[in-house]
Amino acid sequence: MNTDPFDANSLMSRPSESGRFGEFGGRFVPETLIPACYELEQAFTSAWTDAGFRDELATILRDYAGRPSLLTECFRLSEELGVRVFLKREDLNHTGSHKINNVLGQALLAKRMGKTRLVAETGAGQHGVASATAAALLGLECKVYMGAVDVERQALNVFRMSLLGAEVEAVESGSRTLKDAVNEALRDWVATVGHTHYCLGSVMGPHPYPWMVRQFHRVIGDEARDQIRAATGADPDLVVACVGGGSNAIGLFSGFVDTEARLVGVEPAGGAAIRHGVAGVVHGMRSYLMQDEFGQVEEALSISAGLDYPGVGPEHSYLASIGRAEYPNVTDAEVIEAFQLLSRTEGIIPALESAHAIAWLAREAHTLQGQTVIVNLSGRGDKDVAQMMDILEPDGSGGAA
Numbered sequence: 001m002n003t004d005p006f007d008a009n010s011l012m013s014r015p016s017e018s019g020r021f022g023e024f025g026g027r028f029v030p031e032t033l034i035p036a037c038y039e040l041e042q043a044f045t046s047a048w049t050d051a052g053f054r055d056e057l058a059t060i061l062r063d064y065a066g067r068p069s070l071l072t073e074c075f076r077l078s079e080e081l082g083v084r085v086f087l088k089r090e091d092l093n094h095t096g097s098h099k100i101n102n103v104l105g106q107a108l109l110a111k112r113m114g115k116t117r118l119v120a121e122t123g124a125g126q127h128g129v130a131s132a133t134a135a136a137l138l139g140l141e142c143k144v145y146m147g148a149v150d151v152e153r154q155a156l157n158v159f160r161m162s163l164l165g166a167e168v169e170a171v172e173s174g175s176r177t178l179k180d181a182v183n184e185a186l187r188d189w190v191a192t193v194g195h196t197h198y199c200l201g202s203v204m205g206p207h208p209y210p211w212m213v214r215q216f217h218r219v220i221g222d223e224a225r226d227q228i229r230a231a232t233g234a235d236p237d238l239v240v241a242c243v244g245g246g247s248n249a250i251g252l253f254s255g256f257v258d259t260e261a262r263l264v265g266v267e268p269a270g271g272a273a274i275r276h277g278v279a280g281v282v283h284g285m286r287s288y289l290m291q292d293e294f295g296q297v298e299e300a301l302s303i304s305a306g307l308d309y310p311g312v313g314p315e316h317s318y319l320a321s322i323g324r325a326e327y328p329n330v331t332d333a334e335v336i337e338a339f340q341l342l343s344r345t346e347g348i349i350p351a352l353e354s355a356h357a358i359a360w361l362a363r364e365a366h367t368l369q370g371q372t373v374i375v376n377l378s379g380r381g382d383k384d385v386a387q388m389m390d391i392l393e394p395d396g397s398g399g400a401a
Contacts, residue, residue: 006048011257011324012214012250012315019207022321024314027206029284033186036193041208043113048215053108060104064137065094067101067219071227071374076345081365084372086231087348088224088252090379097351097379098220098248099130103199105216107134110197117141117192120199121185123150123178123244124306124353125157126379127201132166134199142166145184147177150305157383175299178244178309182283202245203313206284210314214250221255224374232372238262241376242356243327244271244307246316248378253325263325265316266360268335271300273312274320274327287314303332304352306379334359339381339388351379352387 006014019025019041027037047053061067070089078085090098103120110118118135120142122128128144135142144161148170151158161168174180182205189198203210203217228236239256241249243265253263267274277288282297289311290298302308312327319325330338335352338359343349350358354377361368361375381388 012254015207015211019211021210021315021318023279024285024287024317024321025207025210026286027284028281028286029206030190032190033193033206036189037206037208039113043109044208044212047109047112053112057105057108060108061101061219065100065104066092068223069093071224071231073231074346077342080345081362082369083361083365085361086228086236086372086374087377088220088374089377090220090248091348091351091354091377095126095130095133096382097126097130098217098251098376099127099201100133101219101251102201102213102216102247103127103130103134106197106199107138107140110140110199111138113197115140115195115197117143117196118199119185119188119192119196120144120201121178121181122146122201123181123308124304124351125150125154125161125383126306128161128166128168129157129164131199131201132161132164135166136164143188144168145171145181145188147171147175147181149176150178153387154305154383156386177299178305179297179300186283202247203250203315204245204283204285204287204311210285213247214254214315217247217251218254220248220251220376221253223255224252225255228374234372235259236261236374237371238264238368239374239376240264240266240357240361242307242353242378243267243312243316244309244353245311246313248376250313250315252374252376253319257324263319264360265325265327266356267312267327267329268300268302268304268307268356269329269331271302271308271310272327272329273310274317275329277311279317282311285314287311287317288320303335304356306351306353307356328360330356330359330363334363336388336391338362339384348377349381349385350377351381352384354378
């Protein structure tokens with residue numbers, strides 16, 4: 001873990017006193033939540049400068065979550081693409097994704113603050129599963145809000161959350177996806193703030209969440225930087241990660257933002273907030289988001305339940321605005337091909353979210369010949385197999401001869 005708790009000399013340092021990364025970020029919440037946000041900021045600042053708290057978190061990440069995660073070189077995929085590809089294996093963490101890094105940190109913080117209940121939103125279900133897992137581990141109540149559309153396509157994760165003791169509520173309002181789940185979780189927090197901690201699952205929302213969640217995920221980038229230098233003797237030419245809210249990407253980017261490596265965050269074509277959005281306020285933050293001509297938030301569309309979010313974390317907006325990171329997008333069709341490509345060449349089934357990063361790399365490989373690339377494999381694809389079976393084998397043949 002980084003020895004400087006606030007990374008004062010890094011481009012990705014602590015935000016301003018008002019929680020801003022340049023013009024992005026801030027704290028746009030109802031008056032009733034202002035004290036809760038201040039309390040959380042003070043508690044996190046105290047905890048993150050407390051060696052005892054960070055040692056406890058590091059121990060749980062090692063002994064329970066399975067860190068450090070591996071850096072795997074993909075020999076067959078590299079040969080096919082002409083690019084030296086390494087995967088940062090967040091899919092091997094306990095619960096199957098990067099989400100556990102942040103959730104264990106926030107759950108420990110909630111206990112430190114005297115909270116007895118977690119509330120969380122989830123898209124693909126990975127953050128919900130991680131939240132339910134941490135709550136079970138630490139003896140906390142847990143309620144997870146999930147859009148009804150996502151409940152239908154991620155039934156396995158819904159069952160996993162219930163099995164772990166969490167209450168799962170399907171959100172029927174709005175587009176019935178992640179955006180609406182966030183809205184309901186915020187409403188719950190307003191009503192129960194005295195004993196509830198909102199365990200927000202990405203680098204979005206009001207300050208201090210974007211900063212706090214980044215700090216809990218920077219272990220990804222810190223490990224990957226040391227691992228790639230040990231494997232190759234140098235920094236990579238580029239690092240690539242999928243972006244919805246952007247937590248896995250910001251975690252990886254934090255380890256390389258002060259190197260010469262290109263930073264590439266891949267958005268879904270139907271939810272490209274940075275490429276096609278404009279600056280506005282949503283879910284307590286100012287960031288790029290998809291809006292119509294009347295300023296109404298538009299619905300994001302993606303094959304991946306974890307990426308159908310119309311905005312993006314404010315630090316990503318900042319990195320894009322200063323030209324330090326780039327944010328292309330890929331189509332659902334390209335993602336389907338990439339899902340199969342990694343499975344076929346490396347025997348690793350990626351989450352559909354992570355397959356966005358593979359899809360961009362496969363599409364652009366002809367421009368990257370001979371370069372070294374780290375792709376963040378943010379989650380495993382077990383949760384997506386049934387959905388992909390319906391897409392690839394709609395007749396239910398199972399591919400049998």
